Amino acid sequence: MAISTDTTDCRIKLENITKQYPGCLANDNISLSLLPGEIHALLGENGAGKSTLVKTIYGVVSPDQGKIIWDGEQVHVKSPSDARDLGIGMVFQHFSLFETLTVSENIELCLSKKQLIAIENLPEKIRNLSKAYGLDVDPDRYIHSLSIGERQRVEILRCLVQSVKLLILDEPTSVLTPQEVANLFVVLNKLSAEGCSILFISHKLHEVTEICQKATILRGGKVISTCSPREESPSSIAKMMVGDLAEQDAGYSKKEGSKVIFQAKELNLPTKQPFGTELKKINFDLKAGEILGIAGVAGNGQDELMAAISGEDGRLVNNMLFLNQQDIGKLDAGERRQLGMANVPEERLGRGAVPEMSLTENTLLTQSKGFISNGLVNWKKVQQHAQKIIDQYKVKCHGEFSDAKSLSGGNLQKFIMGREIGQNPIVLICAHPTWGVDVGAALSIHQSLLKLRDEGAAILLVSEDIDELFLLADRIGAVCDGHLSPLIKTDETDIEQIGLWMAGSFIPESLEATQ
Amino acid sequence: MIRIQARVEQSTLMKIASPILAIILTLIFSSVLFSTLGKDPIQAMHVLLIAPLSDLYNIGEMFVKMGPLLLCAVGLSLCYRANLWNIGAEGQLLMGALGGGAAALALIDSTSIFALPIAILCGVVSGMVWAAFPTYLKLKFNSNLILTTIMFNYIALYLLLWAVHGPLRDPDGYGFPESALFSDAVTLPVLFEDGRIHLGIVLAIISAFAAWILLNKSHIGFQIRVFGEDEPAARYAGFNGKKLSWTVMLIAGGLAGLAGVAEVTGPIGQLIPSISPGYGYSAIIVAYLGRLHPLGALLSATFMAVLYMGGDLAQIEIGVPTAVVGMFQGVLLFFLLACDFFIRYRLTFISNQPIQE
Numbered sequence: 001m002a003i004s005t006d007t008t009d010c011r012i013k014l015e016n017i018t019k020q021y022p023g024c025l026a027n028d029n030i031s032l033s034l035l036p037g038e039i040h041a042l043l044g045e046n047g048a049g050k051s052t053l054v055k056t057i058y059g060v061v062s063p064d065q066g067k068i069i070w071d072g073e074q075v076h077v078k079s080p081s082d083a084r085d086l087g088i089g090m091v092f093q094h095f096s097l098f099e100t101l102t103v104s105e106n107i108e109l110c111l112s113k114k115q116l117i118a119i120e121n122l123p124e125k126i127r128n129l130s131k132a133y134g135l136d137v138d139p140d141r142y143i144h145s146l147s148i149g150e151r152q153r154v155e156i157l158r159c160l161v162q163s164v165k166l167l168i169l170d171e172p173t174s175v176l177t178p179q180e181v182a183n184l185f186v187v188l189n190k191l192s193a194e195g196c197s198i199l200f201i202s203h204k205l206h207e208v209t210e211i212c213q214k215a216t217i218l219r220g221g222k223v224i225s226t227c228s229p230r231e232e233s234p235s236s237i238a239k240m241m242v243g244d245l246a247e248q249d250a251g252y253s254k255k256e257g258s259k260v261i262f263q264a265k266e267l268n269l270p271t272k273q274p275f276g277t278e279l280k281k282i283n284f285d286l287k288a289g290e291i292l293g294i295a296g297v298a299g300n301g302q303d304e305l306m307a308a309i310s311g312e313d314g315r316l317v318n319n320m321l322f323l324n325q326q327d328i329g330k331l332d333a334g335e336r337r338q339l340g341m342a343n344v345p346e347e348r349l350g351r352g353a354v355p356e357m358s359l360t361e362n363t364l365l366t367q368s369k370g371f372i373s374n375g376l377v378n379w380k381k382v383q384q385h386a387q388k389i390i391d392q393y394k395v396k397c398h399g400e401f402s403d404a405k406s407l408s409g410g411n412l413q414k415f416i417m418g419r420e421i422g423q424n425p426i427v428l429i430c431a432h433p434t435w436g437v438d439v440g441a442a443l444s445i446h447q448s449l450l451k452l453r454d455e456g457a458a459i460l461l462v463s464e465d466i467d468e469l470f471l472l473a474d475r476i477g478a479v480c481d482g483h484l485s486p487l488i489k490t491d492e493t494d495i496e497q498i499g500l501w502m503a504g505s506f507i508p509e510s511l512e513a514t515q
Numbered sequence: 516m517i518r519i520q521a522r523v524e525q526s527t528l529m530k531i532a533s534p535i536l537a538i539i540l541t542l543i544f545s546s547v548l549f550s551t552l553g554k555d556p557i558q559a560m561h562v563l564l565i566a567p568l569s570d571l572y573n574i575g576e577m578f579v580k581m582g583p584l585l586l587c588a589v590g591l592s593l594c595y596r597a598n599l600w601n602i603g604a605e606g607q608l609l610m611g612a613l614g615g616g617a618a619a620l621a622l623i624d625s626t627s628i629f630a631l632p633i634a635i636l637c638g639v640v641s642g643m644v645w646a647a648f649p650t651y652l653k654l655k656f657n658s659n660l661i662l663t664t665i666m667f668n669y670i671a672l673y674l675l676l677w678a679v680h681g682p683l684r685d686p687d688g689y690g691f692p693e694s695a696l697f698s699d700a701v702t703l704p705v706l707f708e709d710g711r712i713h714l715g716i717v718l719a720i721i722s723a724f725a726a727w728i729l730l731n732k733s734h735i736g737f738q739i740r741v742f743g744e745d746e747p748a749a750r751y752a753g754f755n756g757k758k759l760s761w762t763v764m765l766i767a768g769g770l771a772g773l774a775g776v777a778e779v780t781g782p783i784g785q786l787i788p789s790i791s792p793g794y795g796y797s798a799i800i801v802a803y804l805g806r807l808h809p810l811g812a813l814l815s816a817t818f819m820a821v822l823y824m825g826g827d828l829a830q831i832e833i834g835v836p837t838a839v840v841g842m843f844q845g846v847l848l849f850f851l852l853a854c855d856f857f858i859r860y861r862l863t864f865i866s867n868q869p870i871q872e
Contacts, residue, residue, distance in 0.1 A: 312750045334753025343751065351747040356525070357740075364737055365752045372734045379732075 017066035089159025205234035257287025293473025342425035567824035575710030587798030590767030603664030605795025611772025614641025642772015715777030
């Protein structure tokens with residue numbers, strides 16, 4: 001591969017990239033260029049074509065038309081290993097690390113023989129790079145003992161070891177605490193200063209305005225605009241992303257709940273799985289007409305807490321959970337639903353919806369009231385109701401007969417939210433309602449949550465997106481290692497304090513010592 | 516270069532074409548096999564597949580074999596749709612025969628019109644009980660259903676052998692391991708004067724339609740499908756997995772038990788050591804060939820019954836061992852599973868371009 005000596009040239013230039021999928025033009029004549037050292041944001045709603053575009057660059061998808069020009073030379077990237085040979089590295093949203101191997105072994109796995117020989121001492125090189133970029137990664141540690149933030153740094157290190165010249169990051173901050181995000185940005189800025197170009201996909205606009213020099217906005221597979229985020233505001237960028245968005249998703253009023261609907265008292269629950277989190281003495285009250293937000297880095301007991309409350313966990317927890325003073329610890333998930341509890345789970349596909357079933361069938365999944373007579377299903381009624389959810393929540397799909405798996409993540413989430421809210425629950429527990437959802441869909445999900453709150457439902461909102469929690473929650477707390485922090489009115493706290501709580505500052509030292 | 520690619524959506528065409536393709540591949544494979552045995556493959560195929568349908572007597576006999584296959588396969592389809600790997604239809608069938616047969620012997624002097632329903636009920640309940648043991652073990656101790664149901668097949672077989680050699684042996688039967696012949700009051704009525712088509716076959720066809728309604732029209736059937744397809748979703752929705760497991764396993768056990776009792780009170784007319792030529796095992800293939808759809812099982816049970824008949828005829832007419840039927844079934848299942856691969860995957864052909872440097 002010839003390398004251009006002219007450094008003023010673009011590092012990478014995409015010309016008229018077009019990719020047609022059956023029934024969907026994912027990329028329509030997209031052109032894009034990055035200078036060396038440029039941090040470039042790729043923005044767009046779900047289904048706008050961002051993933052397809054970066055997969056094209058990384059050699060996972062081959063484009064139907066268009067050219068990729070790398071350092072002034074046209075190249076054909078046929079596979080990720082081709083891309084790595086060129087100096088393109090990518091950190092996916094879902095990490096691809098083996099938990100039972102060490103950092104160094106994981107990095108070794110994706111190096112070619114030639115690269116391995118060139119690097120004489122891999123652990124030494126990892127240590128040096130880690131020190132140089134302030135990544136703080138020990139090559140001998142096992143992946144399963146690392147936090148999410150650390151794992152992400154391993155992924156970045158993996159790219160650095162291969163002397164990356166273009167780093168692609170797919171929603172890198174969605175799993176990090178605010179402090180970890182700040183650290184990541186330090187690393188990215190350092191890389192950029194050394195001439196490494198960075199392509200940054202994010203839904204969080206204030207991050208984009210903070211660190212990106214340029215932004216390309218995609219909508220419906222086309223480039224809508226290229227701008228300098230620093231000269232724009234998050235709201236003006238949001239407008240470009242979703243088009244005619246009537247009002248902005250901000251400044252909602254806070255409310256105080258009325259009477260206590262749901263209580264957890266000294267909820268202790270040992271872990272079921274080897275890498276699970278034990279719930280330790282969880283206490284909280286949830287009031288009618290309020291949104292209680294629970295922050296926390298993934299894997300600190302949120303999943304276990306949700307499963308215990310919804311009843312999916314399946315174990316008896318007598319005298320720990322109360323709905324309207326009634327002990328629900330011995331009821332199963334179905335019986336709790338009957339009492340008016342609804343649940344929006346974190347995984348949409350495979351749990352919130354059955355992938356191979358139609359939206360009509362997925363409507364019946366959690367909502368059977370009025371659809372069953374003598375044990376037989378009135379499919380026509382279910383179908384009409386599914387159609388109603390689709391219309392009301394503007395779910396983009398071919399129709400109520402579409403398989404759940406054919407919907408994009410955001411649209412499926414809108415459907416699930418609509419289905420659960422449509423049951424007029426008295427308690428809604430809701431995990432990561434807008435994770436991976438575009439701005440437009442997030443706005444409508446936020447508004448429907450607030451409407452439900454205003455109608456008097458109690459909402460427990462678990463999210464890793466701290467901005468979202470501050471936006472929606474009336475009271476807020478954080479989980480860390482299975483402990484729940486004190487709860488505080490959102491107005492009376494700030495991101496700094498919740499960030500510290502997410503890191504466990506509220507846990508008394510006597511407890512910490514016993515772990 | 517050929518590359519295997521996951522399909523975005525399951526191919527509906529392949530779902531239907533796969534069993535047909537599997538049958539064609541099986542026929543080709545068997546033709547080769549017959550040729551190497553020195554038999555004319557065309558004649559062999561004729562005897563195996565066409566001759567069984569050539570006259571009314573043979574068609575009647577085909578239906579007699581189709582009945583138990585269909586009953587077992589309908590139950591198994593339900594189990595497999597619920598992701599419960601019940602391999603125990605054979606044992607449940609034998610226990611149905613034994614329980615129903617024992618009742619029939621106890622009622623041998625009765626002339627009551629209730630004698631036959633009681634015997635049938637005993638058979639059904641025996642099959643259910645035999646399905647209940649492995650179900651309980653699975654739900655209580657998380658034991659492997661495949662292993663326990665297979666083991667219970669052997670226990671059932673040896674219980675039957677013990678019974679016909681011991682307590683239920685016909686005292687006037689010269690020591691043969693057979694029970695007394697059942698009285699007319701506990702024998703299933705035949706539908707036509709000629710032949711042996713009995714009421715059990717009607718029940719089998721009804722059961723296929725009933726299972727179809729259960730799966731596609733009822734709420735519990737919906738729950739069964741969700742439970743089988745996506746257990747986390749079923750748990751999330753609050754469906755009671757234990758209840759659903761019990762429901763399908765007991766239905767399957769009951770249907771297999773019905774198949775067993777219908778055999779002994781129908782065409783056989785007494786308890787003998789060899790009640791079933793492996794109906795319970797063949798029903799697994801029938802269920803798959805019918806795409807785990809109760810009405811699909813109707814077609815595939817017919818096909819399998821033809822094959823059973825053909826195997827008998829092949830032994831008589833061209834002198835190949837009946838083991839050929841077993842081989843035919845095995846090869847068929849093998850090809851079916853292989854063809855099913857293409858429901859979810861497809862092959863793409865990529866031209867070998869030199870990698871540009």
